[in-house]
Amino acid sequence: VIIARVTGTVVATAKEPRLEGMKMLLLQPTDAAGQPTKGAPVVAVDAVGAGVHDLVLYAAGSSARQTELTKDKPVDAVVMAIVDLIENQGGIAYRKS
């Protein structure tokens, strides 16, 4: 599970039929304070109603298909939580505003 910032969205008309109606978010992996890491951008299906600027958690690989929305779908990344608070090293690293 990786922490990432939602920075945008991806629109694709021509796609595998099983992907119809799924909202695809553009994510930038971040550290525990929400600062971008060197990780490349990733696209993930939204399973929790996340929006641009939210700090989220996404799961990759076959685990990305373990939601009602993504079951048996050809997606390998799903946003499955919106982060409220991260405690790190004894302090508060991030709090949703």
Add this chain to the structure above:
Amino acid sequence: VIIARVTGTVVATAKEPRLEGMKMLLLQPTDAAGQPTKGAPVVAVDAVGAGVHDLVLYAAGSSARQTELTKDKPVDAVVMAIVDLIENQGGIAYRKS
């Protein structure tokens, strides 16, 4: 799910029988604006009729087998969408021409 540019194709006569008839695309991972990242080139099966120069999305791992075409096949990457538009940081990062 990773954003990538289709830069070419791969032909292989000697291959696992289950791969017969599949079109294999050469992909260069890109950022949200379609610019190449440092990621190494990847080969993926085409499930959506993508062509050279298209910006596409591909899924990796077991999720790559979740299409009619790739079910139970020894492939770990599938192109499952052609990108029309990417919004990033409040602007348009990429639009299909």
Add this chain to the structure above:
Amino acid sequence: VIIARVTGTVVATAKEPRLEGMKMLLLQPTDAAGQPTKGAPVVAVDAVGAGVHDLVLYAAGSSARQTELTKDKPVDAVVMAIVDLIENQGGIAYRKS
């Protein structure tokens, strides 16, 4: 299986229903002596009652769903052991204090 230090926790109210009640730990991958490596931070579900400062082992991918707690859940990392002792290169690299 990767060695990591628990450095904090992540709280998320809006999440996939299947994740209710799971404790999510913030992990920093380390070497055999418990020193941080360059690996980016990871979030994993706790299956063994680990706490902040513990050196732990986590499994990723589909293997992360092979516990009673995480079965069929959209998580791709699980803490499944708390490290007591690591022997490396003929000496003791780490001992839990």
Add this chain to the structure above:
Amino acid sequence: VIIARVTGTVVATAKEPRLEGMKMLLLQPTDAAGQPTKGAPVVAVDAVGAGVHDLVLYAAGSSARQTELTKDKPVDAVVMAIVDLIENQGGIAYRKS
């Protein structure tokens, strides 16, 4: 799916019984022209009769078990095609000699 050069072979007498009789190839990941990339060497089971010097494609992860040969085996990489031709950027990047 990754492009790689077969550079050698690996012999192991003591091994998991399910691996008996499998030919294990040493692979160096390459770019589309067959030139080595920075990727570390990988060992993969041969499913297509590939030989040293061949440029091949290999699949990783659970997809590596989707051949008759590797079904239910503890291997996470399989060579499933020998490359004849790679077209890239409008030209011929590699042709089997």
Add this chain to the structure above:
Amino acid sequence: VIIARVTGTVVATAKEPRLEGMKMLLLQPTDAAGQPTKGAPVVAVDAVGAGVHDLVLYAAGSSARQTELTKDKPVDAVVMAIVDLIENQGGIAYRKS
């Protein structure tokens, strides 16, 4: 499948019950000559009686669960062969002593 040197062992008393009795080895990924690569250390379950100093092969991901020992266990890496000989670039890169 990755080549690695066994450099030590990991002991964990508090662990997922399914991991009871499994021997966990500390591995350093190596090149074909047995020299350490930049890859971070990995912990894997031993399925072949490997010992410290042995050069071994390990499989990762779901493939790590395809042994009698690791079936349905929350482990994502298994040592499934002890290397006797590696031929590379027409010469002998490694021979077990």
